[in-house]
Amino acid sequence: MALCAKFKSPLCQQARRFCGGKISLAFLALFILFILSFFFDLSSGSNDISFVNCVKALFGSGENDAVLIIKSIRLPRVLAAAIVGAGLAASGCVFQGILRNPLAEPFTLGVSGGAAFGASLALLLKLSSVSVFFVPFCSFCGSFISVSAVYILSGQKRFDSNAMILSGVVMSYIFSSAVMLVYSLFSAAQIQAAFIWIMGDFSAVDERLLFAAGAVIIAGTIFLCLSGNVVNAVSLGSEKSKTIGVEAERAVKIIFLTASLIAACAASVCGVIGFIGLMTPHIMRKIIGANHFALIPASALLGASFLPFCDAIARTVFAPSMLPVGVITGIFGGIFFMFLLTRNKKS
Amino acid sequence: MIEIKNLCAGYNKTAVLKDVSLNIAQSSFCAIIGKNGAGKSALLKTLCGLLTPFSGKILINGQNPFSLSKAELSKIIAFMPQNIEFSLPFSVRDFIMFGRYPYMNFFKIPSEKDYEIVKRTMKFTETESFADRNIDELSGGERQRVLIAQTIVQETDFLIFDEPTSHLDIGGQTEIFEILGILNKETGKTVIVAMHDLNAAGEFCDSLILLDGGRVKNAGTPEEVLNYKDIEEVYNTTVIVKTNPISGKPYIIPYKK
Numbered sequence: 108m109a110l111c112a113k114f115k116s117p118l119c120q121q122a123r124r125f126c127g128g129k130i131s132l133a134f135l136a137l138f139i140l141f142i143l144s145f146f147f148d149l150s151s152g153s154n155d156i157s158f159v160n161c162v163k164a165l166f167g168s169g170e171n172d173a174v175l176i177i178k179s180i181r182l183p184r185v186l187a188a189a190i191v192g193a194g195l196a197a198s199g200c201v202f203q204g205i206l207r208n209p210l211a212e213p214f215t216l217g218v219s220g221g222a223a224f225g226a227s228l229a230l231l232l233k234l235s236s237v238s239v240f241f242v243p244f245c246s247f248c249g250s251f252i253s254v255s256a257v258y259i260l261s262g263q264k265r266f267d268s269n270a271m272i273l274s275g276v277v278m279s280y281i282f283s284s285a286v287m288l289v290y291s292l293f294s295a296a297q298i299q300a301a302f303i304w305i306m307g308d309f310s311a312v313d314e315r316l317l318f319a320a321g322a323v324i325i326a327g328t329i330f331l332c333l334s335g336n337v338v339n340a341v342s343l344g345s346e347k348s349k350t351i352g353v354e355a356e357r358a359v360k361i362i363f364l365t366a367s368l369i370a371a372c373a374a375s376v377c378g379v380i381g382f383i384g385l386m387t388p389h390i391m392r393k394i395i396g397a398n399h400f401a402l403i404p405a406s407a408l409l410g411a412s413f414l415p416f417c418d419a420i421a422r423t424v425f426a427p428s429m430l431p432v433g434v435i436t437g438i439f440g441g442i443f444f445m446f447l448l449t450r451n452k453k454s
Numbered sequence: 455m456i457e458i459k460n461l462c463a464g465y466n467k468t469a470v471l472k473d474v475s476l477n478i479a480q481s482s483f484c485a486i487i488g489k490n491g492a493g494k495s496a497l498l499k500t501l502c503g504l505l506t507p508f509s510g511k512i513l514i515n516g517q518n519p520f521s522l523s524k525a526e527l528s529k530i531i532a533f534m535p536q537n538i539e540f541s542l543p544f545s546v547r548d549f550i551m552f553g554r555y556p557y558m559n560f561f562k563i564p565s566e567k568d569y570e571i572v573k574r575t576m577k578f579t580e581t582e583s584f585a586d587r588n589i590d591e592l593s594g595g596e597r598q599r600v601l602i603a604q605t606i607v608q609e610t611d612f613l614i615f616d617e618p619t620s621h622l623d624i625g626g627q628t629e630i631f632e633i634l635g636i637l638n639k640e641t642g643k644t645v646i647v648a649m650h651d652l653n654a655a656g657e658f659c660d661s662l663i664l665l666d667g668g669r670v671k672n673a674g675t676p677e678e679v680l681n682y683k684d685i686e687e688v689y690n691t692t693v694i695v696k697t698n699p700i701s702g703k704p705y706i707i708p709y710k711k
Contacts, residue, residue: 207541343552352524
């Protein structure tokens, strides 16, 4: 009975309205996809550990070696990939909604430029040898500066979507030029590490960092998932959203800052992983429609499945050398998206 | 009842409305007509609290709309803007539900009552046959009906429409005005429409406000406002005013000099 009463709350009612339709089916499929992808990533790597042993090791039984490898080496990495994937996909989804622009993604509004500049500087000045936290810290500071600049610039235009995109693009250009400037001052050998970082890389994920950044990303993602209906209202444009009682400007501010925080934390953990925030919302929109109440969590789930999958591919294709995961997301995601676009035209 | 006294308002710092004073009676079906740039949209936006007046006074049922919060105001006045973005493929049902947002909590979760009102409104506006289609797949006429449904579900006493029938053919236009007319007659809601088609304004609305250069040129019944002198002066053209033999309302035909 208590359970019944619980299901009467309006949130559950709206959730239930989706049930029975293709949306609940999509969520079920996404969840299965997430589990599969999670264990696929966990089981792939240089040491051959089978899928079954992998599950066993995760729950503490099985060979000691396997338990050690899975729990202390692979699990943090896979968790990082899943969390970052979810966060980037959710923030990409809200950016496309509040900016009413299909090309928007978490890094459109300048986070990536700042993060790349901060991290490059830290790597090239060898600050990483002082402490492992210097690279993520500098990356986060870079993002912070860039996002603040975008916030101040677009604030003067009352957070109009075009003004936000333009100021984001401007900041990205300034920072990417600054990155090029820094690179041109160092030798090719020194640049390598920074270059790989920029493409996105999970090989150096520190557990302590993952704990802090992961908590922030998860909290932010949950917040974004719950704000789906506000994003709906904002996506109607400021005139309509104001006359249905939504303080569009304030909502845009809060959502922009949350999504940027997620992107900045993600970038500080594993570099700039492009495309996932752009593409996952598009894929889910084609499958379950544009209502952000369902779209944001669905995108987050797809992102959480897709990034571990790409990470597994990145580790195994050219093993033992690892590819930057950003390269894989771009190639795989791009091809899959092209397929989706052409398929829709026929029908 | 809406009372406007000596209102000056506009965009940024340029005044578009210059000293406008007028009253709109409760339960009237009021058309605001005038040339492009005469201040029709500015007047509507000021009424909805989207533009802040430079000076003057607005009272809606005796209340100053600018002393109310956006959420409170949106339970009194609903607004359908001229352009709304259709970049995202929402389903018609979801899209109409957005009009219920003033009644929802912070996270905007609809209640059973909200679903009920959406359903009723879809029936009223005859949008239920395409309730599950996406708004970007609709024809122009269907799309306007959906936008009107979204404004009606807000259940406000005052409904304001900014050119709801632009780009529609004569059949689509009549359909929209019949819906608004029934809404006005049966529920007693005050409907205010900005429009360009003088004949439709004369035929469907019971009071007309003619704006010219940000001032009220004339206001009253269709017969009072649609006289050839005012129309020729405002629109800078030559016209003939005739009477519709069936409805008895005035209509205007242009005349080639």
